[in-house]
Amino acid sequence: MADTTIAVAAPLSAHEEAGFLGFTRAQALAFGLLLAFVLVSPFFLYPVFLMKILCFALFACAFNLLIGYVGLLSFGHAAFFGMGGYVTAHAAKVWGLTPELAILAGGVVGCVLGVGIGWLAIRRSGIYFAMITLAAAQMVYFFCLQAPFTGGEDGIQQVPRGALFGVIPLGADFTLYWVVAVVFLAGFLLIHRIVHSPFGQVMKAVRENEPRATSLGYRTDDYKLMAFVLSGTLSGVAGGTKALVFGIATLTDVNWTMSGEVVLMTLVGGLGTVFGPVVGAAVIVTMQNYLAEFGAWVTVIQGVIFVACVLAFRRGVVGEIGNLLKVRL
């Protein structure tokens, strides 16, 4: 079963049901490692690079909420990520909002877009769902290309990082890192909480057998839309945070290639695993960093990884590790 359907997150078996924040013991251990990495790494590695990883990790986790737990493959998540970035950048630069409010604005626009696109896309499922989200995201791309506030090909540049709550200036990378880390951890735990709530159980029921969930009295469309909106909101937050980190919002983040990239990250890490998207984001961002000098070959390598993952490595890194250790991560 786990081999034929695309989503691999299985329901918890009885003896796995466990304590801390709903994590199983293996997951609690993995979360401890993740937390330690987030806390220690900025003392050794370049904070901007780490912040980029955290932003994409949150983006990939948000994407995974849909594919891993509701079984819907969105090929248009760049729309939320990119628009979140634009709105945060605009709010911080033109409206002069403080960073936390600017990021919040990015989340709000992700939410609104999620309602719009999700409302259309949940009318179909499977391959059609992917094509509809892709087409809708392309429409958002054309909007960003033409709308005056996005700056067209130039994007929004020199976005000020501002001061957190108007008090703590975030100009230093090291200071900003902790804000990004908190945003990421909050998003990560929120997704974990959603998945393990009664709402999340229904989501998984929809994935496993939608007609049956309907017959039990659940309005499955409402659940799908809700999951889509949550995913879009968190993607908007991730995009907004990234725009603040780099001080720029451009068409790259709203282009369809970005939608493909987040699919790749999640696939590499492991679809439907809790930690897979984080690992996948770290792998892909690191790879892009080191291969940047090879120009167009990066695209080829990404394509090869895609093909290799689909043909031979469908569980992803974390999925394979979990399979080896016989635990779910």
Add this chain to the structure above:
Amino acid sequence: MIENLLFELEMAAPQVILGLVNGAFYALLSLGLAIIFGMLNVINFAHGAQFMMGAFVAWMLLAWAGIPYWGALVLAPLLVGVFGMAVERTMIARLYKLDHLYGLLLTFGLALIIEGVFRNGFGSSGLPYAPPPEFGALDLDFDFLFLPGYRVWVVIASAAMCLLTWLVIEKTKIGAYLRAATERPELVQAFGINVPRMMTLTYGAGVALAAFAGVLAAPIYSVNPAMGANFIITVFAVVVIGGMGSIMGSVVTGFALGLIEGMTRVIYPEASATVVFVIMAIVLLTRPAGLFGRG
């Protein structure tokens, strides 16, 4: 009043014709997608890349082997079609038992590889491919509008190819096998027909259609690695609008949406890039299965 109307027509006609030419490409591409999807249940994301390959192969045949347009129009689809069949045998065939979404992910990866390779080899600026001079005979010269013969040819060639494909599927024996295998593959296989080989041939044929469109497009657009990606997302929207149930449906939808796009460029240019997506939204709200879809 009448003068005014004529002036309007003068302004509008080229855009509408351009729309029809785009529609010709939408029709060919969505036809190929529909055939592949019908038989293999795979959405071929690499369709745009294979379209681009057709254009590049035509350019290579001319530049490296001196084979002119007409030769390329036959050879390029064959070569790219054979490439497609090799891809189907070695990769796509392994995924039939899995969720259909894996086919989409695999072909997306393939599209990235193909585009990246061509970008490395030829740069992203684009190569010129001159239309053969004999199309001068097709030039249409109205008082208010000059229409290059090559564009007329593109519309004719595309319509003819779509019609031919339809005839093959609806009226020949192999077409009957194909339709039967689309409905009930196990039963057809039980009658002794080699269904896996039919799947390979079907994918090859769909890819060849994309490459044929690519050769047609080479003299109009500059031959560049991104030419397919720009088209394919619009074609996906076209496919959602038409629904993939019928061959004729995808052809008609393709031409119609090209025309609508052209007319939008006259009436409200800002919306021309998005009008197809707006129509997609309207169709999804009223007929979720698509105009010609079956559930």
